[in-house]
Amino acid sequence: MIKAQRGTKDILPEDILTWQHIEKTARELFQNANYKEIRTPIFEGTELFKRGVGDSTDIVNKEMYTFSVGGVNKDENSITLRPENTAGVVRAYIEHGFSRLSAPVKLWYFGPMFRYERPQKGRQRQFHQIGIEMFGVENPSADAEVISLAMKFLSKMGVLGLSAEINSLGCPKCRDEYKARIKEVLKPYLGELCEDCKVRYDKNPLRMLDCKDENCIKIFDDEKIKNVILSDFICEECKEHYENVKKYLDVLNISYSENKMLVRGLDYYNRTVFEIKSDALGSQSAVAGGGRYDGLVSMLGGEKTPAVGFALGVERLFELIKHKEIQKLDYFIVSNIQDVAIETVQMLRDKGFSADFDFQNRKFAKQMEKAGKIANKAVIIGEDEIKGKYYTVKNLTTGEQIKTETL
Numbered sequence: 070m071i072k073a074q075r076g077t078k079d080i081l082p083e084d085i086l087t088w089q090h091i092e093k094t095a096r097e098l099f100q101n102a103n104y105k106e107i108r109t110p111i112f113e114g115t116e117l118f119k120r121g122v123g124d125s126t127d128i129v130n131k132e133m134y135t136f137s138v139g140g141v142n143k144d145e146n147s148i149t150l151r152p153e154n155t156a157g158v159v160r161a162y163i164e165h166g167f168s169r170l171s172a173p174v175k176l177w178y179f180g181p182m183f184r185y186e187r188p189q190k191g192r193q194r195q196f197h198q199i200g201i202e203m204f205g206v207e208n209p210s211a212d213a214e215v216i217s218l219a220m221k222f223l224s225k226m227g228v229l230g231l232s233a234e235i236n237s238l239g240c241p242k243c244r245d246e247y248k249a250r251i252k253e254v255l256k257p258y259l260g261e262l263c264e265d266c267k268v269r270y271d272k273n274p275l276r277m278l279d280c281k282d283e284n285c286i287k288i289f290d291d292e293k294i295k296n297v298i299l300s301d302f303i304c305e306e307c308k309e310h311y312e313n314v315k316k317y318l319d320v321l322n323i324s325y326s327e328n329k330m331l332v333r334g335l336d337y338y339n340r341t342v343f344e345i346k347s348d349a350l351g352s353q354s355a356v357a358g359g360g361r362y363d364g365l366v367s368m369l370g371g372e373k374t375p376a377v378g379f380a381l382g383v384e385r386l387f388e389l390i391k392h393k394e395i396q397k398l399d400y401f402i403v404s405n406i407q408d409v410a411i412e413t414v415q416m417l418r419d420k421g422f423s424a425d426f427d428f429q430n431r432k433f434a435k436q437m438e439k440a441g442k443i444a445n446k447a448v449i450i451g452e453d454e455i456k457g458k459y460y461t462v463k464n465l466t467t468g469e470q471i472k473t474e475t476l
């Protein structure tokens with residue numbers, strides 16, 4: 070038997086109502102906050118992610134679905150299924166000259182992403198994200214809006230009691246000094262670090278703080294090292310920005326905690342980063358994450374443009390709200406007079422009702438049983454109804470039955 074690929078899932082009819090509800094809630098909330106939907110292709114040139122997400126990240130190094138397609142120069146034709154959508158949205162922003170529009174340019178999206186990760190609960194190879202990106206505003210009020218919309222969306226979906234974890238990664242200048250200090254204090258332990266961290270040590274030392282290797286975690290827990298990691302390294306301007314983000318979050322009544330170890334798994338961030346986690350999700354606890362990326366637009370060839378955004382994992386959200394409902398039909402026709410049943414179904418559908426009938430013309434009791442399972446009301450049409458020119462309509466929830474000439 071051919072089965073779905075490891076790490077992919079069919080979204081079945083029993084779950085689709087919840088998915089549609091998630092999408093509808095997102096559309097309403099983001100449109101209400103003046104975000105416009107954007108749909109970008111699911112594959113992009115590989116270079117976009119190497120440069121955009123960063124080639125020292127696990128996403129780019131280990132998790133990309135990359136293909137070489139046709140052509141003589143295979144590298145030029147290398148494409149990758151998008152592992153995330155910020156880079157693609159930035160590419161579209163530059164390509165369509167959105168910097169000409171009056172700032173802020175606010176965009177939202179919903180779609181599948183692809184990461185070649187080891188599948189486990191909450192971690193798939195094809196998963197979906199809902200996200201927003203706001204371009205053109207350096208002011209910390211933009212960071213606060215993005216974090217508050219992520220929280221608002223979760224509360225609208227009925228996920229309550231979550232709090233955001235926030236941190237500031239500073240700007241390239243203050244962060245470089247911080248990286249140098251971390252490298253210095255870790256130098257004597259270099260031989261003991263895991264293979265990944267040995268590479269991160271040179272390429273991107275902050276990423277080490279995200280390491281899940283037990284031995285590395287133990288090393289980082291050493292008091293001397295911890296003091297450096299937890300030190301206040303951000304410069305005055307970054308500090309002021311961060312303080313204001315927190316002030317606006319307080320104004321908006323958003324609960325948050327500060328986590329100095331929060332570095333995120335993508336390279337483009339500066340200043341504010343955040344994640345929203347839920348214990349109910351187990352080890353893959355982050356339901357949403359995001360932050361500020363003021364350098365990405367210019368790094369990908371556009372004008373210098375501040376930007377901030379977040380993305381939320383829809384499968385993880387689904388786990389948190391999980392309520393399976395089958396959408397019931399408005400009417401099910403119960404009749405052994407097939408031509409009348411067909412005609413009545415057509416008439417009801419034309420009027421905008423959802424309706425169906427028993428194609429196999431089974432016994433009355435069987436049809437009634439089916440109606441009870443899949444519809445709100447049964448329209449019964451037997452010899453008496455035909456003779457008397459009326460319908461018998463049974464409300465399948467209350468059991469109430471009426472005679473009516475029109476439906």
Ligand code: HAM
Nearest residue numbers: 153155192193196355356357358359360378379380382
């Ligand atoms: P991210 O933290 O890599 O950020 O992903 C955002 C969310 O996508 C995660 O919090 C998680 O819920 C979900 N997710 C990620 N990987 C998987 C997976 N393998 N299976 C299931 N769910 C997953 C980004 O992607 C950034 N682009 C967010 C952003 C937007 N930053 C600024 N703007």
